[in-house]
Amino acid sequence: MLATALGMLLLLSGAGTAWAQTTDDGVEGKTFVIGTDTTFAPFEFREGGELTGIDMDLIRAIAETEGFDVEIRSLGFNAALQALSSNQVDGVIAGMSITDERKQVYDFSDPYFESGIQMAVAATDNDIKGYEDLAGKTVVAKTGSEGETYAKSIADQYGFTVTSLDQSATMYESVKSGNAVAVFDDYPVLAYGIAQNNGLKTVTEKVPGGSYGFAVNKGQNTALLAAFNDGLAKLKADGSYDKILDKYLAAPAAAVPTGFGDLVVRSFPALMKGLANTMVVTGISFVVAMALGLIAGFMKISRNIVLRGIATTFVNIFRGTPILVWAFFFYFGLAQLIGQPVNIWVAGVLTLSLNGGAYIAEIVRGAIQTVDPGQLEASRSLGLGYGKSMQKVVVPQAFKIMTPSLINQLIIMLKDSSLLLAIGFAELLYQGQQIYAANFRVTETLFIVGAIYFVAIMALTKLANYADRKFNK
Known part of the structure; x- marks a missing residue:
């Protein structure tokens, strides 16, 4: 049953996902899939719905110079590295520091940016003026970043604790909310955020950090790596490189304060796109989950011990592990x-439908076993076979019993779809994340996202209840 579902869904992936290029016969005319972060302004962020920033301008300019095309996938830093390791992308550019540890796994380009670390605190904080004021307190840094490395290197000396988070915007929000007293981050990221009114201020001088590089898997895509280095050298020679940096770093444009209504208007198109993706992936997944759940539910009450064992194993695996x-x-x-790519829609449907199918199997089993056994015995005594008795007598009653639980499971699956943002699926919460990564208005943006979820779930619940009353009279 599981193998069949996997096979059918993989067939649907088609050509929607490009497999990593591993040949080295030149790059001209080819398209390469590039993974990047989602929230690392000014290196990568969304503006007006379009992915922009230093890294994005660089890779696109290099691609144009060297005669190849790029398809950018905004995944998140950790997910981008996993995508590279699994050959879902050809390379990663995400403000990634070149370290000896990473060199064991990836091949890096020539450095394209020299970083540096600063510490920032809430704009209203007048107590923390330097590292010596951090004793006994908690600071935050971005997972896998140079800031995290530096913060941990001095944590024992100054007696503070480091908490690692995945996004710059959530780090800053943690400081503003008082959950941490300071943040360690790359100086251009802090400078850009402060210009965008992120509510912080820097209190230390810049500490020299590492170098950023473009990465490919070790021993693979050597032609792409060489093209990046060649293109980077050309951009530096003709002054294009400096123009790109100056665009974002020389004088970051200060954000013009806007009201909540303006934020709603500006965010609405992207959030509606995310909502549409959420509803579609939930709908497809629920249909698949219903099919799997019905099959597994009937197998669990089968007289055949093998079928019961298969169904029980399926349910235990997917109910007993995190989605x-x-x-x-x-x-x-x-x-x-x-050995081939998996389309992100296929991965999302597999995740939600197999998890949901395990829960629906238990709903089906419980509903059928709730029906009075005497009903089955009575129909059998009237001459109906086991199959007909189940079809005509037991299942219709069981369906009425299970309908409220199925509606509840549908709502759970809709909310669980938000977890797909971890693999870069552009659902509703992912779109909200993209918005507050650029404007740093985390609380307001999440409030809007929450309100949209509430309205969608209430509408879906009413529709499902109407269908329940219509068909279960």
Whole structure:
């Protein structure tokens, strides 16, 4: 049953996902898939719905110079590295520091930016003026970043604790909310955020950091790496490189304060796109989950011990493991196992439908076993066979019993779809994340996202209840 579902869904992936290029016969005319972060302004962020920033301008300019095309996938830093390791992308450019540890796994380009670390605190904080004021307190830094490395290197000396988070915007919000007293981050990221009214101020001088580089898997895509280095050298020679940096770093444009209504208007198109993706992936997944759940539910009450064992194993596996584990497995792990790419929609549907199918199987089993056994015995005594008795007598009653639980499961699956943002699926919460990564208005943006979820879920619940009353009279 599981193998069949996997096979059918993989067939749907088609050509929607490009497989990593591993040949080295030149780059001209080819299209390369490039992974990047989602929230690392000014290196990568969304403005007006379009992905922009230093890294984006650089890779696009280099691609144009060297005669190849790029398809950018905004995944998040950790997810981008996993996508590279699983050959879902050809390379990663995401403000990634070149370290000896990473050199064991990836091949890096020539450095394209020299970083540096600063510490910032809330704009209203007049107590923290330097590292010596951090004793006994908690600071935040971005997972896998130079800021995290530096913060941890001095944590024991100054007696503070480091908490690592995945996004710059959430780090800043943590400081403003008082959950941490300071943030360690790359100086251009802090400078850009402060210009965008992120509510922080820097209190230390810049500490020299590492170098940023473009990365490919070790021993693969050497032609792409060489083209990046060649293109970078040309951009530096003709002054284009300096223009790109100056565009974002020389004098970051200060954000013009806007009201909540303006934020809603500006965010609405992107959030509606995310809502549409959320509803579609939930709808498809629920249909698949219903099919799997019905099959597994009937198998669980079968007289055949083998069928019961298969169904029980299926239910235990997917109910007993976190849904996020399966999202990463189906998008990153499965690609390595089968030797071909997995479309992100297929990974999302597999994740939600198999998890939902396990729960629906228990709903079906419980509903059928709730029906009075005497009903089955009575129909059998009237001459109906077991199959007909189940079809005509037991299942119709069981369906009425299970309908409220199925509606509840549909709502749960809709909310669980938000977890797919971890693999870069552009659902509603992912779109909200993209918005507050650029404007740093985290609380307001999340309030809007929450309101949209509430309205969507209430509308879906009323529709489902109407259908329940219509068909279960």
